[in-house]
Amino acid sequence: MSNPGRESFWSRFRRPDSTLIAFSLIGSTLVIFSFLALATITLTQLADLTFLVRVATDSRVINSIALTFGAGLAVVFILLLFGTPLAYVLARTHSRINSLVEALIDIPLVLPHTVAGIMVYLLFMQRGLLGAPLKDIGIVFEDALPGIVMAMLFVSMPFYVNTVREGFQKVPLHIENVARTLGATRFKAFVLVVIPLSARHILNGSVLAWGRAISEFAAVIMIAYYPMIVSTLIYYRFTTGGLKESSAIAFLMIIASFSVFLVIRIATRYLGSYDDRV
Amino acid sequence: MVLEIRNLEKRLGDFALHNISLTIGEGEYFMVLGPTGAGKTVLLETIAGIIKPESGNIFLFGRDITVLPPEERGFSIVYQDFMLFPHLTVFENIAFGLREQRLPFPELRDRVTGISELLGISDLLERAPHTLSGGEQQRAAMARALVMRPRILLLDEPMSALDAASRIRLRQELKRIHRNTGTTVIHITHYFEDLFPLADRLAVMQDGAIVQVGTPEEIFNQPESDFVAHFTGMENIFRGSAVRRGDEVEIDLGPIVLHAVTPLEGDVIAGIRADELILSPEPFDSTARNTFRGTVSEIQANGVFSRVVVDVGVPMCGIITRQSLFRLGLTPGQEITVIFKASAVHVFPA
Numbered sequence: 305m306s307n308p309g310r311e312s313f314w315s316r317f318r319r320p321d322s323t324l325i326a327f328s329l330i331g332s333t334l335v336i337f338s339f340l341a342l343a344t345i346t347l348t349q350l351a352d353l354t355f356l357v358r359v360a361t362d363s364r365v366i367n368s369i370a371l372t373f374g375a376g377l378a379v380v381f382i383l384l385l386f387g388t389p390l391a392y393v394l395a396r397t398h399s400r401i402n403s404l405v406e407a408l409i410d411i412p413l414v415l416p417h418t419v420a421g422i423m424v425y426l427l428f429m430q431r432g433l434l435g436a437p438l439k440d441i442g443i444v445f446e447d448a449l450p451g452i453v454m455a456m457l458f459v460s461m462p463f464y465v466n467t468v469r470e471g472f473q474k475v476p477l478h479i480e481n482v483a484r485t486l487g488a489t490r491f492k493a494f495v496l497v498v499i500p501l502s503a504r505h506i507l508n509g510s511v512l513a514w515g516r517a518i519s520e521f522a523a524v525i526m527i528a529y530y531p532m533i534v535s536t537l538i539y540y541r542f543t544t545g546g547l548k549e550s551s552a553i554a555f556l557m558i559i560a561s562f563s564v565f566l567v568i569r570i571a572t573r574y575l576g577s578y579d580d581r582v
Numbered sequence: 583m584v585l586e587i588r589n590l591e592k593r594l595g596d597f598a599l600h601n602i603s604l605t606i607g608e609g610e611y612f613m614v615l616g617p618t619g620a621g622k623t624v625l626l627e628t629i630a631g632i633i634k635p636e637s638g639n640i641f642l643f644g645r646d647i648t649v650l651p652p653e654e655r656g657f658s659i660v661y662q663d664f665m666l667f668p669h670l671t672v673f674e675n676i677a678f679g680l681r682e683q684r685l686p687f688p689e690l691r692d693r694v695t696g697i698s699e700l701l702g703i704s705d706l707l708e709r710a711p712h713t714l715s716g717g718e719q720q721r722a723a724m725a726r727a728l729v730m731r732p733r734i735l736l737l738d739e740p741m742s743a744l745d746a747a748s749r750i751r752l753r754q755e756l757k758r759i760h761r762n763t764g765t766t767v768i769h770i771t772h773y774f775e776d777l778f779p780l781a782d783r784l785a786v787m788q789d790g791a792i793v794q795v796g797t798p799e800e801i802f803n804q805p806e807s808d809f810v811a812h813f814t815g816m817e818n819i820f821r822g823s824a825v826r827r828g829d830e831v832e833i834d835l836g837p838i839v840l841h842a843v844t845p846l847e848g849d850v851i852a853g854i855r856a857d858e859l860i861l862s863p864e865p866f867d868s869t870a871r872n873t874f875r876g877t878v879s880e881i882q883a884n885g886v887f888s889r890v891v892v893d894v895g896v897p898m899c900g901i902i903t904r905q906s907l908f909r910l911g912l913t914p915g916q917e918i919t920v921i922f923k924a925s926a927v928h929v930f931p932a
Binding site: 476478479481482483484485486487488489490492496497500501576 | 627630631632651652653655657658659661663665667668669678679682683726727730736
């Protein structure tokens with residue numbers, strides 16, 4: 305009583321928020337799991353740096369990582385071009401067909417990726433519905449880059465389309481209407497108002513889709529075991545060369561992916577930061 | 583005549599615009615009044631070209647624009663939630679439409695500066711919309727619409743998102759802008775305080791249909807349906823001039839002077855609900871400030887309630903029960919006293 309300042313200091317601890325504390329303890333299990341996985345692979349790799357450097361300078365490893373990232377980038381490019389208009393139509397129309405279209409786009413989310421791989425393979429193989437005519441004009445999918453891109457595209461589509469559709473839905477229809485009464489065509493209103501206001505969502509959709517694309521394995525090997533993307537290479541080295549070699553490549557992939565995500569996040573920190581206020 | 587709407591029909595889910603016909607004159611300030619869900623915004627967006635009607639026609643200066651897209655109509659719209667482009671500065675918001683017209687920059691800058699001065703937002707041009715107050719955003723949205731010199735300015739409840747004080751200011755602002763620019767305005771509202779200071783004419787909407795069109799006085803004094811009478815809620819509407827006398831004001835209507843409680847002075851509209859009038863065959867003393875002697879000019883008995891119009895110099899309409907009508911034995915031509923409190927007089931700026 306004689307020291308009110310001290311009393312208020314202690315009173316802060318009198319009624320701890322037991323729910324938050326309990327939830328933090330329970331939830332930390334997942335964080336610890338992820339941290340331990342990361343720590344284990346890091347420590348084993350750093351223990352033998354010369355080996356790690358040798359693997360990192362192996363041109364087959366470098367090519368494989370470049371191939372994976374490049375194919376992922378191609379997927380993002382295709383999605384920007386084809387997925388953006390689709391997302392806008394889904395966001396701005398209320399037809400009965402919409403839920404059917406959304407279900408079709410979501411199919412890869414609820415299928416084992418080997419099943420997705422079989423579907424892509426059947427469609428794009430040299431005797432496939434699309435594979436056969438495209439072979440005639442010189443595009444081959446089996447064991448080739450186009451096959452990798454198609455398999456990656458199929459599984460990452462829902463991530464892009466759903467994220468961007470949500471972004472478009474957050475842009476009020478009224479703001480588009482204002483742009484149009486001010487003399488902009490619907491397309492110009494889309495370019496000048498809707499795109500800038502959903503830039504965050506387009507970026508997030510692209511990053512999610514890219515991440516999904518580079519992590520694909522099962523769907524890709526069905527149609528293109530060669531050229532080897534990183535997942536295929538790791539699996540191949542794991543079954544032939546053993547754990548040591550495959551985990552070195554895995555560690556390099558972790559570093560490469562983290563770096564890319566970090567750079568993207570920093571570079572786009574301020575992009576579309578107004579879109580929460582729309 | 584600027585705009586003519588003929589037999590417009592539009593179905594949107596459960597809602598439908600039904601057989602809308604309207605004509606709006608050059609430079610007219612036209613208001614659309616109705617409760618939420620009456621279809622006011624749908625009507626406005628149909629006029630703007632955003633919603634396509636199923637049948638019916640819209641004519642602009644006699645030319646059929648029913649299927650013309652919004653960007654080719656030359657109308658501007660201001661929504662109640664302002665809808666400024668959050669990724670652009672206030673200047674770029676106002677300049678948006680002029681840039682679409684590919685106006686050379688010096689002229690564009692002059693137009694933006696000019697309209698900003700008219701609306702008193704010259705200091706805000708480099709600011710981002712989210713840093714503005716509600717009233718400032720409203721002015722910026724108004725500037726963005728007016729800078730286009732629209733053939734018709736469409737206002738969708740432009741004052742609903744503002745506090746009471748800003749609303750009164752903006753109302754005066756709108757009146758001034760309308761006088762200065764002579765722009766034809768179609769203004770949607772559900773506040774009837776907006777009507778008297780602004781509207782030349784108005785339409786009352788109910789369930790997707792227009793139920794009455796006229797001047798504010800016509801609508802309030804001669805409601806053509808129960809809905810309009812009920813929705814407007816006031817059967818006695820008078821124009822007068824208010825002079826302060828202590829705690830009260832005296833509103834001079836010409837033949838009689840009303841006592842009222844209001845901060846307003848000068849030209850005002852006074853409204854008294856019919857059910858707040860007390861009718862008495864004999865004059866009696868009471869605390870009520872308004873007592874007038876007059877003759878019964880009209881009695882309409884309908885249902886439980888009867889409307890009694892008493893000429894006290896101006897016609898005043900009261901509502902009494904059928905029982906009271908018989909008990910008092912009222913007949914046309916009879917002398918009677920009308921009594922109501924000063925607080926029963928609702929005063930609006932004229």
